Amino acid sequence: MEALLFNVSGGFLEGIVRGYKAGLLTQNQYNNLTQCETIEDFRTQLSATDYGNFLANEPLPISTSTISDKATQVLVDQFNYLRSNAVEPLSKFLEYMTYAYMIDNVILIITGTLHGRNTNELLQRCHPLGIFDTMPALCVATNVEELYHTVLVETPLAPYFRDSVTAADLDDLNIEIIRNTLYKAYLEDFDAFCQSLGGPTAEIMHRILAFEADRRAINITINSFGTQLSKEQRAKLFPTIGRLFPEGNNALARADDIEQVRQACEPVAEYRAFFDSGSGAGRPNGQGGSESTANLLGDLGVSDELGAAADLEDRFFVHEVHLNKLAFLQQFQYAVFYSYVKLKEQEIRSLTWIAECIAQNARDRIHDFIPTF
Amino acid sequence: MGDEYPTLFRSEQMSLVQLIVPTEVAHDTIAELGELGNVQFKDLNPDVNPFQRSFVGEIRRIDEMARRVRFFASQVEKEKEPIPIRPLYDSAPLLTVGPRGAQTIDELDVKLAEHEARLTQMNESYQLLSERLRELVEARHVLRETAVFFEQAAVRETEARTSLDDSSAPLLQHDDREQQFSSGELQFDLEFVAGTIDRARLSTFERVLWRVLRGNLYMNYIDIQEPFVDPATGAETRKNVFIIFAHGDILLSKIRKIAESMGATIYPIDVNADKRADSMREVTGRLEDLQIVLYNTGANRRAELMTIGENLASWQDVVAKEKLIYETLNLLNYDVRRKTLIAEGWCPTRDIPQIQLALRHATEESGTNVPPILHELRTNRTPPTFHRTNKFTEGFQTIMDAYGVATYQEVNPGLFAVITFPFLFAVMFGDIGHGFIITIAAALMILFERNLGKADLGEIIGTFFFGRYIILLMGFFSIYTGFLYNDIFSKSLHLFHSGWDFREDYFNGTVGASNGHTYPFGIDPAWHGAENGLLFTNSYKMKMSIVLGVIHMTFAVCLQVPNHIRFKRFSDIYTNFIPQMIFLQSIFGYLVICIIYKWTVDWEKATTQPPSLLNMLISMVLSPGSVDPESQLYPGQSTVQVILLLLAGICVPWLLVTKPYLQWQEMKKIQGQGYIGLGADDAPRHTDDTTLEGEEEGNGRAIVEANDEEHEQHDFSEVVVHQVIHTIEFCLGCVSHTASYLRLWALSLAHAQLSEVLWDMTIAKVLGMSGLIGIIALILVGAMWLVLTIAILCVMEGLSAFLHALRLHWVEANSKHYEAGGYQFVPLSFARLNEKQ
Secondary structure, three states: OHHHHHHHHOHHHHHHHHHHHHOOOOHHHHHHHHOOOOHHHHHHHHHOOOOOOOOOOOOOOOOHHHHHHHHHHHHHHHHHHHHHHOOOOHHHHHHHHHHHHHHHHHHHHHHHHHOOOOHHHHHHHOOHHHOOOOHHHHHHOOEHHHHHHHOHHHOOOHHHHHOOOOOOEOOHHHHHHHHHHHHHHHHHHHHHHHHHHOHHHHHHHHHHHHHHHHHHHHHHHHHHOOOOOOHHHHHHHOOOOOOOOOHHHHHHHHOOOHHHHHHHHOOOHHHHHHHOOOOOOOOOOOOOHHHHHHHHOOOOOHHHHHHHHHHHHHHHHHHHHHHHHHHOOOOOOOHHHHHHHHHHHHHHHHHHHHHHHHHOOOHHHOOOOOOOO | OOOOOOOOOEOOOEEEEEEEEEHHHHHHHHHHHHHHOOOEEOOOOOOOOHHHOOOHHHHHHHHHHHHHHHHHHHHHHHOOOOOOOOOHHHOOOOOOOOOOHHHHHHHHHHHHHHHHHHHHHHHHHHHHHHHHHHHHHHHHHHHHHHHHHHHHHHHOHHHHHHHHOOOOHHHHHHHHHHHHHOOOOOOOOOEEEEEEEEHHHHHHHHHHHHHHOOOOOEEEEEEOOOOEEOOOOOOEEOEEEEEEEEOOHHHHHHHHHHHHHOOOEEEOOOOOHHHHHHHHHHHHHHHHHHHHHHHHHHHHHHHHHHHHHHHHHHHHHHHHHHHHHHHHHHHOEEEOOOOEEEEEEEEEHHHHHHHHHHHHHHHHHHOOOOOOEEEEEOOOOOOOEOOOOOOOHHHHHHHHHHHOOOOOOOEOHHHHHHHHHHHHHHHHOOOHHHHHHHHHHHHHHHHOHHHHHHOOOOHHHHHHHHOHHHHHHHHHHHHHHHHHHOOEOOEOOOOOOOOEEEEEEOOOEEEEEEOOOOOOOOOOHHHOOOOOHHHHHHHHHHHHHHHHHHHHHHHHHHOHHHHHHHOOOOHHHHHHHHHHHHHHHHHHHHHHHHHHHHHHOOOOOOOOOOOOHHHHHHHHHHOOOOOOHHHOOOOOHHHHHHHHHHHHHHHHHHHHHHHHHHHHHHHHHHHHOOOOOHHHHHHHHHHHHHHHHHHHHHHOOOOOOOOOOOOOOOOHHHHHHHHHHHHHHHHHHHHHHHHHOHHHHHHHHHHHHHHHHHHHHOHHHHOOOOHHHHHHHHHHHHHHHHHHHHHHHHHHHHHHHHHHHHHHHHHHHHHHHOOOOOOEOOOOOHHHHHHHO
């Protein structure tokens, strides 16, 4: 059925997004970029790609944050083009994608205000895809309820927020809890929406969102070691759409150290590799291998744990990129829109990393980015 | 070939040349060659990254200069009152070649940087000042609007007092505090926040406030009429003045915080009317001062931009040229040890002396005595296709290039299109009047081409202007065919004595009878208005289009022969050309002969009825050998037709088999001579070739290769498949293409009918009227007729006829002979650079 009717409203935009995808940097271009000596070389090299002359009018010297901003602007422009040309249900789908950025922005502003940052500065650091009208007013909120009643009630995030409204004051722990509650509600809602679309969209999006859910569950578990977060509270934050749900989630809720997390993830074959040492589906090079080995030996010093977490994060990214690439194998579905944005974000992260390495002259780590295609 | 006069018949003969240029003169040499526009440089380091090439530093510097120039251009453009930019031909040229060239560039770089720094500084201070100005203007607005509000409130003050009498303690305290610095006149107990906010955000602002304060506020806002213009971007923003009353410090601070985060600007306003008046005066005073300063800054900035505008065009030109030069230099091979650059490129063989001259000139200019060396390389690579056109032939050649660029040295259909294209167009557009109109239009464009060429005409008019010579010829030919059809604005001309007399017949009304004359040229005007006139012109035009079509196709098939001879494919003459020719002529050539024969017979005196040629052709193929004696065209017709059909029948297998067979035979011959195991031998040789080629590209050494035939990998099955497709395409194509030429008839008929309808519906209706009304009606309707004639008949119908003429050339004619497998010659040329801009 999708093959029959999809192109009526979605064909044009699918074509556009596949065209955008063809413009993603290739391995060869990444290789060329890593050979650059200076940021100027970097710019010259990028001008030969799909980015074109996006930096041509910037006065020298160019900072890495400019590159990142401009590249993000490219993505935002593309996304807005897609969004303004989309009709239901694709427009709703694209809207759902922006909710994640909204959550990030809300948390960013609350945290920033809490630490006494300047509001305008915070607003500039917000992701442009997640900006909404009343966002600046977030900074007046002092507790969760106020937050909800003054600002969030009229945003799409309101239904996610409703569950987590308690009179609690805003502090770092609570903000983190709010973030994860919001995310849990968001992921579950998004997944439900994708399921309602049915067809390959539901299938592929479920695969991607399930991984996202599991990743969050694992991250929450690891990050909650040694904090005041009780195990019951922790269990409440786990999204219920992942592949670990329900046994894995329960096991994670009880976990006390990395080893138990590893055991909880054991039933899912793909996740097993994340905890393997050095080799396998890990990072592009063997960097950080020693830390992983240390973990296996049961030495859970704080620094090692952080190293392991960073390492794990990279592997998550690699796996996410892999899943997103798979989304392009099927036609007549909306997951390509999601995947494209995620891949482009990854690309921007990689570009920023390379540029940063060039700027700081840390050439030995320049290959630690995650290539997309 | 080299000394012959340049021709359009075949593309220019090209040579691969190698230039060995000493580094000192490299820049000047490339500049000189760019002015000449005759050499297409090859990339000699395709494996090298763009940023690892030799002249990347220079390019970067030029890029930076280009960015500055772009910055100036955008600044000049943004200025509200246009700043004159001195055109390029008016400004003194900046010499970037010669011994002082590098210095000029250095100076220019410094100059641009200085200008940029100055301009940026001015922009900054201008922006700062206008920001302050904007704030003051806003403050003034806020003061003014709040004053209005307070005045209104003062009237109602007494009533307000009574209602506020029993207010609670904080209010009273607050009252006291207020009293300390107010003179104790009219007082307001409420505290307030006043300021300005972007109009688009106002509603959100209000909503958020309402929610935060739970409705405990009184908000008033007024639109500011005039928009605020951002000096940097020129964007307009419209703002509103707002004033919010609320209770309590916490609430007020919340309001302030929200207002600030929403991008509003808050101004301290005093409750006291006198103090307000004071601050109003102060603001107005400061505003005046600021405006003077701002005016001066603006004038300075403008003066700076004026100086920039003086030189901008020449800077743009220099920067663009320099960039092109260094980009070209990057294509060359740089030998550090020998201090030379090695260039390879294609150029027309006949222009080599000119290039030599240019090289010598470059050496002299740069003041060194080491001249660049040019020598020809022999190669087996296919050179690019270059047709030397002038402003007349350019349009026609572009039409053919749009279909495909001719293979190197192939017969160029663009030459013949110069005549055939306007002619086929005119067959569809035959009308003296309309032809005259488009001739005049084209002649005007040609007359003023100098001025029009410089102006930017836009895409649509520009296209017409580009094709002005095509239009001119189309106009001439339309006039000619208009005479043939005897059509002028759907009326006919009575130039000669008609061949028909009209008599009143008692039984049949008016009948025409031949009076023995023959109308010497074109269609007899007597047909115009005759009852069977349409019948006659229809049959005449239909047959004529078949005749023209077959002639055109035959000509196109014949164009194969010079190609076969030039490329030494002699076997193709009798495997392709002869059978194709026989096939085409035996069926459609025969049809043409029958058409002409039928015209020559006086059927009134003949014994048989005039036969339908269409049915004749169909029955010739479907039931060969039998011709109905009732509709026989000539005696012995059936025998002739059977023979022709057999001939055509033989041609199909002939076409299909002979070429593959010859190929196969040749292959066997080679094998028979003992070259067995060609494949095994071939593989290493092939790699040798590629390494040789690589060496050549990499090191740029002159390798004299044997000028043997191109090494072609002939796959036998490929030849067979190709030939099968070719045969089917040709045989079916003959039928469908002949039918396709009927569009000549259809369009010319449609054109004639349309112009007749237009005449009948407009002018014919008012022509009979008399008196003043008749004259006025004639003028009005005549104007309408003229407009419609130009818009519909000349432009729309003309475009449609153009399109069909284009199709007849691209599909019907080109498919018979045109290979179009070449690639265009794109020389390094500064002239093209300007075109692009």
